[in-house]
């Protein structure tokens with residue numbers, strides 16, 4: 667049976683509405699997919715306050731920082747050479763789940779927890795707190811590892 671023009675009209679109106687809905691959903695969802703991590707975004711203002719010339723965080727600098735040794739330890743000492751791998755605490759041998767969100771989605775979702783561990787681990791490795799630039803670089807690297 668051929669479609670009556672009326673039915674066709676309803677059909678077209680429905681599909682164009684659905685099409686709009688699909689577009690609207692995509693418009694909202696796509697930026698969320700590519701959006702940077704909110705905890706990382708939170709380090710931008712402090713980084714700018716530390717250094718007016720601050721432009722962006724660098725995954726390459728973060729990778730260097732991850733592997734750089736302080737007096738005795740590096741971040742890699744406990745978190746292993748790869749943020750994708752499960753680590754072990756250098757002195758207590760306690761298991762440490764992977765740092766990279768691609769291997770462990772719970773990572774870098776809780777700003778207070780991230781800040782707490784940056785404080786503690788930076789002090790262990792560098793005997794000082796990390797700068798916002800160092801934290802952001804570190805995160806940019808760990809977030810980029812797939």
Ligand code: HEC
Pocket residue numbers: 732739740741742743744745755756757761762763772773774775776779780783784787788790791792804
């Ligand atoms: C002496 C061992 C040790 C070293 C060295 C170490 N960490 Fe950690 N790190 C831990 C432990 C233990 C935890 C908490 C347990 C966990 O979350 O799996 C942790 C967790 C973290 C977290 C929390 C991430 C999240 O969202 O859960 C961050 C960030 C972090 N470390 C950064 C660093 C950085 C940066 C360095 C190098 C400056 C470093 N760590 C060096 C042991 C270490």
